Amino acid sequence: MPIVSTHKxxxxxxxxxxxxxxxxxxxxxxxxxxxVALMGASGSGKxxxxxxxxxxxxPTSGTVEVDGRMLNQLSSGELSQLRLDRIGxxxxxxxxxxxxxxxxxxxxxxxxQGVEPAERGRRIQxxxxxxxxxxxGGRLPSExxxxxxQRVAVARAIAGRPALVLADEPTANLDSHTGAALVDxxxxxxxxxxxxxxxxxxxxxxxERAKRVIWMEDGRILRDExxx
Amino acid sequence: MLMLWRVAWRNLWRQGRRSMLTVSAxxxxxxxxxxxxxxxxxxxxxxxxxxxxxxLGHVQVHHQAxxxxxxxxxTVPEVDALLAAIDADPGVKAATVxxxxxxxxxxxxxxxxxxxxxxxxxxxxxxxxxKRRVVRGSYLDAAKPNGVLIGAGLAEExxxxxxxxxxxxxxxADGSIANALFDVVGVVETGSTMLDRAGVWTPLPALxxxxxxxxxxxxxxxxxxxxxxxxxLKGRVEAAGGxxxxxxTWQEANPQAALLIGSQTTSKxxxxxxxxxxxxxxxxxxxxxxxxxRTRELGVLKAIGLSPAKMMALVLLEAAQLGVLASAVGxxxxxxxxxxxxxxxxxxxxxxxxxxxxxxxFDPIMRGEVRVEGIVITVVFxxxxxxxxxxxxxxRAARLQPVDAMRQR
Numbered sequence: 001m002p003i004v005s006t007h008k009x010x011x012x013x014x015x016x017x018x019x020x021x022x023x024x025x026x027x028x029x030x031x032x033x034x035x036v037a038l039m040g041a042s043g044s045g046k047x048x049x050x051x052x053x054x055x056x057x058x059p060t061s062g063t064v065e066v067d068g069r070m071l072n073q074l075s076s077g078e079l080s081q082l083r084l085d086r087i088g089x090x091x092x093x094x095x096x097x098x099x100x101x102x103x104x105x106x107x108x109x110x111x112x113q114g115v116e117p118a119e120r121g122r123r124i125q126x127x128x129x130x131x132x133x134x135x136x137g138g139r140l141p142s143e144x145x146x147x148x149x150q151r152v153a154v155a156r157a158i159a160g161r162p163a164l165v166l167a168d169e170p171t172a173n174l175d176s177h178t179g180a181a182l183v184d185x186x187x188x189x190x191x192x193x194x195x196x197x198x199x200x201x202x203x204x205x206x207x208e209r210a211k212r213v214i215w216m217e218d219g220r221i222l223r224d225e226x227x228x
Numbered sequence: 229m230l231m232l233w234r235v236a237w238r239n240l241w242r243q244g245r246r247s248m249l250t251v252s253a254x255x256x257x258x259x260x261x262x263x264x265x266x267x268x269x270x271x272x273x274x275x276x277x278x279x280x281x282x283x284l285g286h287v288q289v290h291h292q293a294x295x296x297x298x299x300x301x302x303t304v305p306e307v308d309a310l311l312a313a314i315d316a317d318p319g320v321k322a323a324t325v326x327x328x329x330x331x332x333x334x335x336x337x338x339x340x341x342x343x344x345x346x347x348x349x350x351x352x353x354x355x356x357x358x359k360r361r362v363v364r365g366s367y368l369d370a371a372k373p374n375g376v377l378i379g380a381g382l383a384e385e386x387x388x389x390x391x392x393x394x395x396x397x398x399x400x401a402d403g404s405i406a407n408a409l410f411d412v413v414g415v416v417e418t419g420s421t422m423l424d425r426a427g428v429w430t431p432l433p434a435l436x437x438x439x440x441x442x443x444x445x446x447x448x449x450x451x452x453x454x455x456x457x458x459x460x461l462k463g464r465v466e467a468a469g470g471x472x473x474x475x476x477t478w479q480e481a482n483p484q485a486a487l488l489i490g491s492q493t494t495s496k497x498x499x500x501x502x503x504x505x506x507x508x509x510x511x512x513x514x515x516x517x518x519x520x521x522r523t524r525e526l527g528v529l530k531a532i533g534l535s536p537a538k539m540m541a542l543v544l545l546e547a548a549q550l551g552v553l554a555s556a557v558g559x560x561x562x563x564x565x566x567x568x569x570x571x572x573x574x575x576x577x578x579x580x581x582x583x584x585x586x587x588x589x590f591d592p593i594m595r596g597e598v599r600v601e602g603i604v605i606t607v608v609f610x611x612x613x614x615x616x617x618x619x620x621x622x623x624r625a626a627r628l629q630p631v632d633a634m635r636q637r
Binding site (some may be wrong): 049054056057076077080081083084085086087091095097098099100104107108109111154157158167215 | 230231234236238239242421525528529530531532533534535536537538629630631634
């Protein structure tokens with residue numbers, strides 16, 4: 001069953017009197033449990049596609065269906081609820097809440113979901129342990145390395161048991177070793193828990209570990225390759 | 229909500245100096261309001277005491293013709309039965325009767341116009357607390373039927389002190405010259421300019437005898453426990469008294485006094501409005517800055533699923549916390565100022581002479597009166613203003629588009 005489905009998805013921007021076709025009629029289907037890398041040069045439309053799939057932006061035309069819901073038919077509040085319950089995000093710049101500790105950042109989504117305290121505590125401890133963050137839960141983001149912060153961001157993205165995690169250049173600010181370790185962690189989550197991951201990336205290490213690689217150029221899908 | 233509260237609290241201290249400045253400004257506003265309220269309450273309580281409790285009672289009963297003509301003969305009929313009915317009314321705290329007339333009071337050397345009031349000493353004290361207003365000498369005593377109290381101003385004018393005598397000259401109900409010699413037992417300061425300058429309180433039987441009005445009174449003054457139910461009490465007294473009586477609440481008896489005393493609400497509202505308009509601008513500025521500075525962060529929160537309502541709640545919670553802090557600090561500061569105003573007061577006159585306003589004389593030192601309702605109103609208002617001032621920044625946060633917000637640096 002597809003977790004993501006786009007049909008003739010288009011996103012145009014006005015920039016200095018010119019129309020920029022950031023996305024130009026993309027048809028894409030991603031099945032549940034896939035581990036997908038969106039590859040392409042800057043400006044190829046990877047981030048725009050992730051934003052539209054995540055309901056962070058509205059398309060100029062075309063449709064996006066996530067987990068059986070047509071996003072263009074949802075209100076702002078309904079979109080927020082869908083993101084909270086079904087989608088996790090990992091950003092290039094980590095984007096953790098600086099006033100919350102690592103554990104509180106990861107716990108935030110669970111609290112918003114209304115998960116009971118006991119279950120919340122169990123899931124957070126498990127998630128932090130799986131991501132190698134044991135003992136770091138009480139630290140503020142400013143007290144963590146870049147790799148640790150990005151792991152916390154992943155913990156926040158998966159703690160709420162989403163069906164889909166969208167990651168925009170998650171390894172871009174990390175050294176190669178840390179980046180590879182992070183991708184391995186996410187791949188393990190994909191293998192063990194069946195969470196669907198979609199990355200926008202330039203990173204060859206992400207590409208190597210992806211089960212499916214989609215190359216984009218000028219807002220279109222250039223090539224779509226599934227791997228064993 | 230607990231997590232939002234925690235996030236809001238920590239956000240507040242990311243710009244600690246700014247938050248503290250806003251809290252300080254609001255706290256000063258709270259303290260200022262409490263101090264002003266204490267002074268206003270002190271002043272108006274004095275006014276109410278002098279103008280209403282002492283002079284008018286909460287409800288007063290006269291012969292129908294008395295208010296317009298004040299003729300000696302316009303007495304309240306069947307006063308004993310009426311007084312018994314009033315005493316039995318559950319809404320009545322105390323009641324007294326008075327017989328009064330104008331006349332001449334003469335001391336050894338001078339004389340002056342005076343208002344003579346024949347009163348039941350015990351009842352009068354229950355209604356007007358006349359006993360505690362005695363500043364020299366003693367209170368009326370049933371064992372001294374010719375002993376009288378006189379106002380401090382009149383005592384000074386007649387050069388009479390307790391132990392001295394005054395002569396009363398007026399007109400009797402039978403057309404004769406009514407005159408009597410009274411022993412001054414005490415001097416009173418009521419706070420009423422008119423009464424202090426011209427008032428003479430005699431035991432009721434003495435004045436009834438002098439005016440040849442045995443068992444007659446001109447007015448009944450009633451105090452109630454509940455000022456909100458005066459119209460009902462008035463209705464019951466009317467029913468008990470019959471057609472010849474005029475029963476009025478204090479507001480009906482003296483609309484000017486009602487207007488004056490009622491103006492304290494306007495004064496307080498004006499003070500609240502002015503002080504908290506400034507506070508509201510402070511909160512608005514702080515919250516707008518917070519939202520502008522954290523646009524990217526708020527975009528992330530929205531991206532990970534915080535609903536528009538919760539985004540709004542986050543901003544309102546920060547403002548509410550500012551309000552709670554300002555209330556706590558402000559009430560503490562305000563109580564210290566109130567304590568000073570109650571215990572020490574503010575000198576309102578350089579000469580040390582009492583001031584007079586609306587027929588009420590005030591001590592040159594004005595003292596405050598602290599009422600819980602004044603503090604509660606101030607705290608509720610500062611909290612309300614904090615929330616209202618944050619609505620606009622909150623709406624801005626709620627309407628952020630995640631993708632636009634996260635592009636901000």
